[in-house]
Amino acid sequence: MKFSVRNKPKSEISTASMPDIIFMLLVFFMVTTVLREYEGLPIALPSATKIEKLKSKRNTAHLWVNKVGLVSIDDKRVPMSAVRHVIYAKLAENPKLITSLKADKETTMRIITDLHQELRNANALKVNYSAKTRVN
């Protein structure tokens, strides 16, 4: 007597909805991607332990300062005395602006204090001192 396996269950995953899933992922990455990446100035960031993350890239102005006091805001070289005007214009565009201060660890506080004054004059009071996580 022959046994025929008639009711063999199908063990296939349907791939019909795969493009839908891919499209969903695609839309997610398209929405979250911010293409413009700023280069700034070559600096070595200081390190710290108690670090907070900046929530939104869109609400951040990137301000680079190297150890000789060259300042660059969002990829444009800016003289120290013009920082307040540039930041003020950015703040007018986006009131939720946070300035991410990327200063070299060897920068002297004289330069940082000058920047504080410029930022205070522009009324950009929310500052984030960029730092790396300290490796113990």
Added chain:
Amino acid sequence: MADIAFLLLVFFLVTTTISMDKGIGLVLPAIGEELEVNPKNITNVLINAAGQVLLDEELVPVNQLKGRIKTMLARNDKLIVSVKTHPLTRHQAFIDVLDQLKQARATRISIAEPDR
């Protein structure tokens, strides 16, 4: 169709950078905002050019600042920490002190202008 979607997906996966901006947050005082503060509620942290820290006229190693500030905050929760630096202090020394203050959960931090 799926191929094109895949291609685009890979492109966006590669170009996406998860936000790497992190650091120590601080709110600067507004211009002309000068308040009378009870001298009891203020403590001075001075940093010299060599990165040494003076807490209320007493030399304190940077890594002990956290504990000291914590006990002071436990005694007086209205305490304002005023940080003053020398113009030639390195930024790293300043960040180290801010880091210690943040670890001690000091919320009222004020940056004093250095003397010129």
